[in-house]
Amino acid sequence: MIRLALPAGDLREPLGDLLREAGLPVDDYAEGSRSYIARGSQENGIQIRVFREADIPIQIAMGNYDVGICNLSWVEDLMQRYPSDAVVAVRDLGLHQCSLYVAGTGNEGDLLLDWSSWGDLRIVSEFPDLAEAFARHLRLPSYRVFPVWGAAESYPPEDADLALILAEDEDAVRKQGLMPVHRLLECSAWLVANRESMAKKDLSAVLGPLLAPNGRGNGRPSLSLPTARVMGRAPSGKRSTSRREDVLRLALPDGHQQKHTVAALDAAGLRISGYDQETTISRPQAEMPNLEIKVIRPQDMPQQVALGHFDLAVTGRDWLLDHRYRFPSSPVAEAVDLDVGRYSIAGVVSEGLPAQSLAEAISLWQREGKNTVRIASEYVNIADHWARSYHLSRYKVIPITGASEGFVPEDAEMLVEGTETGATLAANRLKIVERLFESTTCLIAHQGPVSDRRRRLMTEVIGMFKRSAGAGT
Amino acid sequence: MADGDEPLRCRGMRDLLPGEMAGYRQVEETFARICGDWGYSEIRTPTIEFLHLFTAAGTLSPQMLERTYSFLDWDGWSGERVVLRPDATIPAARLYVENLFPGQLARFFYTQNVFRFSTGEESREDWQCGVELIGETALAGDVELILLGRAVLERLGLTGLKVGLSHAGLVRTVLSTAGLDTAAQVTAYDRILDSDLTVLGEIEAKLPDLKAPLHLLFDMQGGKASYLANLRAAFLSGVPGMAGPLDDLMKVAATLDSVSCDYQVQTTLVRSFEYYTGPVFEFRANGRRVGGGGRYDDLIGLVGGESVPASGFALSARELASQLRPRPHAGDGEESWVVRPVGDSPEVLAASFAAVAHLHASGTRASIGSLAGESTVGRWELTVDQRRGRLTYRLLDKLTSRQTSHAALEEALNAAESAPND
Numbered sequence: 059m060i061r062l063a064l065p066a067g068d069l070r071e072p073l074g075d076l077l078r079e080a081g082l083p084v085d086d087y088a089e090g091s092r093s094y095i096a097r098g099s100q101e102n103g104i105q106i107r108v109f110r111e112a113d114i115p116i117q118i119a120m121g122n123y124d125v126g127i128c129n130l131s132w133v134e135d136l137m138q139r140y141p142s143d144a145v146v147a148v149r150d151l152g153l154h155q156c157s158l159y160v161a162g163t164g165n166e167g168d169l170l171l172d173w174s175s176w177g178d179l180r181i182v183s184e185f186p187d188l189a190e191a192f193a194r195h196l197r198l199p200s201y202r203v204f205p206v207w208g209a210a211e212s213y214p215p216e217d218a219d220l221a222l223i224l225a226e227d228e229d230a231v232r233k234q235g236l237m238p239v240h241r242l243l244e245c246s247a248w249l250v251a252n253r254e255s256m257a258k259k260d261l262s263a264v265l266g267p268l269l270a271p272n273g274r275g276n277g278r279p280s281l282s283l284p285t286a287r288v289m290g291r292a293p294s295g296k297r298s299t300s301r302r303e304d305v306l307r308l309a310l311p312d313g314h315q316q317k318h319t320v321a322a323l324d325a326a327g328l329r330i331s332g333y334d335q336e337t338t339i340s341r342p343q344a345e346m347p348n349l350e351i352k353v354i355r356p357q358d359m360p361q362q363v364a365l366g367h368f369d370l371a372v373t374g375r376d377w378l379l380d381h382r383y384r385f386p387s388s389p390v391a392e393a394v395d396l397d398v399g400r401y402s403i404a405g406v407v408s409e410g411l412p413a414q415s416l417a418e419a420i421s422l423w424q425r426e427g428k429n430t431v432r433i434a435s436e437y438v439n440i441a442d443h444w445a446r447s448y449h450l451s452r453y454k455v456i457p458i459t460g461a462s463e464g465f466v467p468e469d470a471e472m473l474v475e476g477t478e479t480g481a482t483l484a485a486n487r488l489k490i491v492e493r494l495f496e497s498t499t500c501l502i503a504h505q506g507p508v509s510d511r512r513r514r515l516m517t518e519v520i521g522m523f524k525r526s527a528g529a530g531t
Numbered sequence: 532m533a534d535g536d537e538p539l540r541c542r543g544m545r546d547l548l549p550g551e552m553a554g555y556r557q558v559e560e561t562f563a564r565i566c567g568d569w570g571y572s573e574i575r576t577p578t579i580e581f582l583h584l585f586t587a588a589g590t591l592s593p594q595m596l597e598r599t600y601s602f603l604d605w606d607g608w609s610g611e612r613v614v615l616r617p618d619a620t621i622p623a624a625r626l627y628v629e630n631l632f633p634g635q636l637a638r639f640f641y642t643q644n645v646f647r648f649s650t651g652e653e654s655r656e657d658w659q660c661g662v663e664l665i666g667e668t669a670l671a672g673d674v675e676l677i678l679l680g681r682a683v684l685e686r687l688g689l690t691g692l693k694v695g696l697s698h699a700g701l702v703r704t705v706l707s708t709a710g711l712d713t714a715a716q717v718t719a720y721d722r723i724l725d726s727d728l729t730v731l732g733e734i735e736a737k738l739p740d741l742k743a744p745l746h747l748l749f750d751m752q753g754g755k756a757s758y759l760a761n762l763r764a765a766f767l768s769g770v771p772g773m774a775g776p777l778d779d780l781m782k783v784a785a786t787l788d789s790v791s792c793d794y795q796v797q798t799t800l801v802r803s804f805e806y807y808t809g810p811v812f813e814f815r816a817n818g819r820r821v822g823g824g825g826r827y828d829d830l831i832g833l834v835g836g837e838s839v840p841a842s843g844f845a846l847s848a849r850e851l852a853s854q855l856r857p858r859p860h861a862g863d864g865e866e867s868w869v870v871r872p873v874g875d876s877p878e879v880l881a882a883s884f885a886a887v888a889h890l891h892a893s894g895t896r897a898s899i900g901s902l903a904g905e906s907t908v909g910r911w912e913l914t915v916d917q918r919r920g921r922l923t924y925r926l927l928d929k930l931t932s933r934q935t936s937h938a939a940l941e942e943a944l945n946a947a948e949s950a951p952n953d
Contacts (some may be wrong), residue, residue, distance in 0.1 A: 141597070142650070180610075194596045199587035202610035283593075285714035364608045385608035429537060450539075 060104045060264055062278065063126035065111040066461050069247055072153045073127060080267035092468065102263055107468075110460040112184070115250065119144040122469045124255035125264050127151065130245040131158050131185060131224060134281050138187035146251050152275025153247040156224045158185065160192055161236035163215040182206055182213040183222035188242060188281075191221070197286035204362075207355040207459070209312065211236060212340040216301070217352075217367040243281050301366075303508075305348050306515040309363070309371035311356035312338050318399035318499045319372045325526035328519070348515060357436075363504045364390040369516050370504070372396070376403050376437060376476060376497040383439040393503040394523040401478040403440065405492040408467040416492040420448065425470060434458050434470035441474040444494060463488060533868045535647040536594050543648070543655030554852035555658065558687065562660040562846070566640035569675070571662060574639045576622035579604070582612040584834060585621055592717070593804075598648040615646035620827075620843055621834060622661045628836035637665030642848060658848035662824070665831065665841040670779060672842055673810045674786045674825060680814050680822065680844055681792060689816040689854050694792065696784065697800035699807035699825065700776030705748065708770045723749050723799055741769035756784040776809075783810050794897045801825065814846065816854055822846030867896035867909030873916040882922050886940050895902035911947055 064073065064087060074088025079167035084106055109117060114128040115136040121144070133145055159498035160181075179201040183189040193201040206213070209219040211234045220239065225231045231238045255261060301307075310319055310333055320334055330351060339385050342351045354362065359371035360381030370393070378392060405416050413419035423431055434456040435441040445453045458465070462473045463486035476497065477483055477490065501523045510515065540546065547555060563573065582601045585591050600615040607613065616622055623639055631637055640662045649655055662679065671882040677694055677828045684692050702723075706716040711734075722730040731745040743765035751758070759781045766773050780796070787794050794812075801811045801823065812826030824844020832838040867888055872883040883899060890897035896909070924943040927934045928950055937943040 138597070191593075191597065194586070195592040197593065200583045201586070202612075204610055233753070307622070361608055361610075381608070384603075385606060387606045388608040388610075 059263055060125065061123045061257070062104055062106045062264055063108055063114045063123040063128075064108050065128050065247075066108050066113060067111055069127070069129075069154060073151075073247065076151065079410075080270065082264070082267050088338055098371065103265060107464045108461060109464060111456065112459045113461070115145055116456070117469065118250055118252050121252050121254060123252065124261055125249065125251045126258060127247055127249055129154060129156075129224075130248045130277075130279060131188070131243055133248065133450070134158075134243055134245075134249055134279070135185040135353045138191045144253050146253050146256055147279050148249045148251050148256075150275035150277035151247045151249055151522070152277075155244075155246040155275065156226050157241050158188065158222060158224055158243040158245060159231050159238045160220055160222055160240040160242060161211070161214070161231050161234075162220045162239050163235075164237040164504040165215065169267065178202060180204065180218045181220045181222065182210045182218035184208060184210055185222050189222050191283055192240070192242065194440055195283040195285065204358075207357040207360075208341065209354045211494040212352055212354060216307075217308070217362065217365075228513045239254070241282065244277055246275050248276060274353075299425070304511045305350050306370070306512055306519065307350045307352070307368045308344075308519070309359050309373075310342070310351060310353050311359070311371075312353050313356065313375055315374060315399055315499055318396070322372065322396045322398055322499065322523065322526065326522040328522060341415065346519075349519070360388070360390050362501060363502055364388040366504055366506060368504070369508065369512065370519060371502050372499060373502060374399065374476075374497045375495075375500050376440070378500065378502050379495070379497075380437045380439045382526050389505040391505055392500045392528055393520050394501040396501060396523065396527050397498065399497075399499040401476050402490070403437065403474065403494045403495055403497055404475050404490040405444070406466065406473040406475045406477070406483060406488050407471065407491050409487040409489045411467075411489075411491075413491060416448065419472070419491050420450065428471065430454055431472065432456055432470040433472045433474060434462050434465040435474035436460060436462065436476075438473050440494065444474060533788040534690050534816055543651075543653060548874065550857075553615060554855045555848055555856075557855060558660065558846075558848050558851045561686050562642065562683050563640070565679065565686055566662060569638070569682075571638040571640040571679075571681050574623065574626060574641050576616070576626055576641070576643065578615060578644075579613050580616050580622055580625070582614045583619065583697050584625055585614060587835075591621075592619065595647070600648065608822055616643070617645055617647050619643045619645055619661045620663060620830070622844075623661070624665075624830050624834045624836070624841065626836055627663075627665050627839075627841075628831060631665075633837040634666060634839050635669070637663070639663045639665070654849070659845040660822075660848050660851070662844040662856070663841065665839055667840055667936045670782050670786070670810070672840075673812075674790075674932075676824060676842060676844055677783075677787065677794075677812050678790065678792060680812075680824075680846065683817055683846065684814060684821065684851075687851060687855060689821070689851070691815070691817040692793075693815040694787075694794040695797050695800050695813040695815065695823075696780065696787075696794045697796065697811050698776040698780045698797050699801065699809060699811055700779075701748070701773060701798050703740075704772040704776060705734065705745070705766075705770050705848055708772055709734045733736060738769050741766070743769075743790075745924070747794065748798050752795060752797045755794075756781060756788060758783060758796050758903065779810055809842070812844070814844075816851075818856070819850060821850045821854070866911070867898075868911040868913060869900035869909060871900040871912065873914060876917055877919050879915050879920065882940070886913060886915065886924075886943075889940065889944070 069182055071088050074084065077084055091171060109130045112132050114126040115133045117123045118126045119136060119142065124265040130147060133147060137145065176198060179198055181189045181193060181201060182204045186203050189203045193203065204218060211223050214221055214236060222242065223231065225412040228238045251261065258524065316338065323330060329345040330342045333353065338353055340353050342353065344351050356373040357377050359373040360378050361369050364366050375392065378390065381388060381390065407413065407419055411419060411422065413422050429452055431450050433441045433445060433453060436458055438455050439456045441455045445455065456470055462475055463482060466473055466488060483489065501520065503516065503520065585599065586596060595617065599617040601612045604613045615649065619641060624643065624683050627637055638680055641671050642658060642660050644656050646656050660675060664676060679691065681694060702720055703716065704841060711719055719730050719734065728746060728750065731749060733900055735741055735745055747765055763777050784794065800813055801807060806827055807825040808828045809826030813823030814821050822845055826842040828840040830841050870883050870886050872879045887897045887899060910928060912929060914925040916923050916925065924937040924940060925934060926937060926943045926946055935946050937946065
C-alpha cells in the first residue's frame with residue numbers, strides 16, 4: 059500500500075485536475091469533502107489522506123506517508139530545523155508558483171551589506187526556521203523570530219522589522235506595502251517522498267504518472283541564504299520600539315472568530331470601518347480617537363499582547379491558555395469573557411476505541427502494548443500540559459496546523475481538538491472522551507505598566523466590552 | 532511507529548559507567564592539579580545561556596549555530612532564545628566581563644560539558660577541560676598554555692605527544708591580500724582544508740607580487756623555526772602583512788625550542804580560523820587530536836566588554852580518558868575490607884557499621900557486603916555474627932585463606948595488622 063498525503067486548501071482544485079489528467083483521480087478531493095479521508099484509490103493500492111499543507115513534510119519525514127504534495131517552502135522550513143535528509147524533493151509540479159521573500163518597510167538601508175546599526179531585529183514569519191537560518195547566515199548579532207500562523211505581512215513596521223512572506227513576485231510584495239530585501243526561495247507545489255520509501259518501496263503507481271514528461275514545472279530546489287558581509291561586532295544595544303504613549307492598540311481576529319467579534323464590537327458600541335461580516339482589511343479604522351487597530355490571527359495574539367505590541371486583543375480562551383501553559387509568567391490575561399463563539403476543547407479518539415473516558419483509553423493503550431501515545435493537536439502546549447498532568451509515560455505531541463481529523467487512528471492515538479457541534483468528528487468516525495475546558499471569545503489585555511493616558515483609554519474600552527457582555531447574559 | 536522497543540536513553544547521549552568514570556575522574560583530577568600548580572583557579576558557568584551571547588560573538592559559524600540546542604525558556608514569551616552552552620570559552624568570557632575589572636589578569640580553568648547536535652549515534656554532549664588566560668600576557672601567555680597543556684598530557688602518561696603550531700593571521704592575511712571578503716575567505720579556507728588545492732591557483736592569480744607558490748605555505752607539515760624563516764623569505768614581498776604573524780610565531784617557536792618542547796608548524800591547523808587572532812596550537816597523542824586552542828584577542832570585546840587580550844585551550848576529557856592505561860578498579864586495593872553482617876539484628880548491624888566507620892577513620896577502604904555470595908574485591912573479609920547474645924568477628928584473609936575468630940573488633944584489626952604479606 060502506497061500512502062499519499064495531499065494538501066487541503068487552495069491547491070485542491072488545480073491539483074485535483076492535475077491528478078485526474080495524470081490518471082490518478084481522487085474522488086471528492088477537488089470538491090473539498092468534509093471528510094478528510096479520501097476514498098476511491100484504494101483499489102490501486104494507494105491510500106490517500108488530506109492534511110494542511112504545512113503538516114505534510116513532517117508526515118513524510120516521519121515515514122507515516124511515502125509520498126506527498128505540498129509547497130516546497132514548507133519542506134525547506136522543516137529541513138532547516140531538522141537537517142535530516144528524510145524528505146526528498148522529487149519533482150516540481152508547477153502549481154502555485156511563487157517566491158519566499160524577506161521583506162521590510164524600506165527603512166532597513168542595505169541590511170544585507172551592513173546590519174551593524176541594527177540592535178535587536180524582529181522577524182515575523184509562518185516559516186520560523188527559515189527565518190532563523192536567514193538571521194544566522196547573515197550573522198545578525200541579536201534577533202528574535204516570531205512564528206505566526208498567518209498575516210505576517212501586516213506586522214512591519216510597528217510589530218516587526220522584517221517579514222518572510224510568499225508572493226508571486228517583487229511587485230506583489232510591494233503591493234502589500236513592503237519592500238523586498240532578499241529572495242530566499244523560488245517555490246511551488248512539489249512532489250516529495252520519504253527517502254527510505256523511495257529506496258525500498260515500489261512507489262511507481264504514484265511516481266510513474268506524476269513524473270511523466272508533460273507540461274509540469276521544471277524548478278530545482280534553490281534555497282538562497284545570504285552571506286554575512288560584516289561580522290564580529292556586538293550590537294549597539296536594543297532598539298527601542300517607539301510607540302505613541304497616547305495610542306491604544308487593539309488586535310482583532312480574522313477567520314471564523316471574525317463574525318463573533320464583529321457582533322461583540324457592535325454590542326460594545328465600538329464603530330470600526332473595514333472590519334465587518336463581509337470585509338477585512340489589515341488596518342481597520344476606529345471611530346474612537348487614539349484607538350489603532352490591526353487584524354492578525356487569533357493564535358498569535360497572546361504573544362503579541364505579552365510583548366506589548368498591542369494593549370488589547372480579541373481571541374479565543376483556547377489560544378490564551380495555550381500561551382500561558384507555555385509561558386506561565388507571561389504578562390497577558392483575560393479581561394472580559396465576551397461569551398460568544400463557544401466550543402469545547404476535548405480529547406478525541408477513534409469512534410471504534412472501546413473506551414468511554416480518557417482513563418479507560420489510556421489503560422487500553424497500555425494493555426495493547428502501545429509504548430508511545432501520539433497526540434496530534436494545534437494546541438501543542440495544552441496537549442503537552444494535559445499529557446503531563448495525566449502522567450502519560452511516553453508520549454509525543456505532533457504539532458499540526460489543522461485538518462486534524464485525518465490523523466486518528468493511523469497517525470495518532472488522540473487529538474486535542476476544538477469542537478463546536480461534533481458534526482465534523484462524527485463524519486470522521488471520531489468521538490470525545492473528555493472535555494478539557496470550554497472556550498469562548500475573550501478580550502485579553504497586557505498586564506505590564508503603561509502610561510496613565512493609555513491606561514485611561516484601556517479602562518474605557520474594557521468597560522465598553524464588559525457592559526455589553528454583561529447586558530447579553 | 533508507536534509500538535516496539537524504543538531505547539530509553541536519548542540519541543547521542545552517553546552513560547558513563549564506573550570503569551569509564553574512573554578514567555574521567557583521573558583526567559579531571561590531574562588537569563585540576565596541574566592547573567592549580569600553574570596558578571589557575573577553577574570556575575563553573577551555567578548550562579543555559581542566552582543564544583545572543585553566541586550569535587553576537589560572531590565567532591561561531593552559522594553551521595555551528597544551527598547545531599545548538601536552543602529553545603524558549605518558560606518565561607521566553609518575548610521570543611528571546613536560550614541555549615544549552617555549545618562552547619565553554621564564550622561563557623567564560625561573559626563571566627570575566629560581568630565579574631572582573633577590565634584588563635584584570637585572570638587565569639581560569641574548568642571541566643564543563645558542551646552540547647552540540649550531531650547526526651546518528653555520535654556524541655552530542657562532550658566534556659571539555661578548558662583553560663582561559665585573560666589579560667595582557669603577550670606571547671609568554673601562549674607559551675605558558677602550550678607548556679601547561681603538555682604537562683597535563685605527560686602527567687596522564689599519554690604517549691606519542693605532538694604539539695602543532697600555527698598562526699591564524701597567516702591564512703587570513705594571504706586571503707585578504709588576495710581581495711577575498713570574509714565570506715569568500717571562509718569558503719576558500721574550507722576548500723584548502725578539504726584538500727581542494729586548485730583554490731591555491733585561483734588565489735595566486737590574485738597576488739601578482741607573489742614570488743613563491745602557495746602550496747609551500749598550505750601544504751607543508753612538520754616545519755620548525757627554520758621553516759618559518761623560509762616562509763618569511765618566500766612570501767614577505769608578495770604578502771607583506773605576513774610579517775607580524777610570522778614574527779609572533781618565530782618568537783613562540785624559539786621559546787619552545789629553548790625549553791625543549793617539541794612542536795611542528797602546520798599552517799592549516801584549525802578549522803574555524805575566524806575564531807582566533809594570533810598563535811594557535813593543537814595537542815595530539817598517539818596520532819589522535821586531544822585538544823587545541825590559541826589566541827582570541829577580540830573575544831572579550833565581542834561579548835560586550837572592553838577589549839582585553841585572551842587566549843586559551845580545551846582538552847577533550849573523553850579522548851584523554853580513552854587513552855589512559857586502565858587503573859586498578861577502585862575496590863581492588865589490596866588492603867580493602869568487606870564487612871558482612873549475618874542476619875539483620877540491630878546489634879549485628881550496629882557492630883558492622885561501627886567496624887566500617889572505624890576502618891574509614893583509619894583511612895582504609897571498607898564496604899558492607901551482603902550474604903548473597905557476590906564476588907568481592909580486596910584482601911579482608913570480616914563476618915559479624917551474634918551467637919547466644921555475644922558478637923563474634925570472623926576474619927578471612929583472602930591472600931592466605933586463613934580464617935580466625937575474634938570476640939572484639941580490636942582483636943580482628945590487630946590480627947590483620949600483624950598478618951604476613953605473602
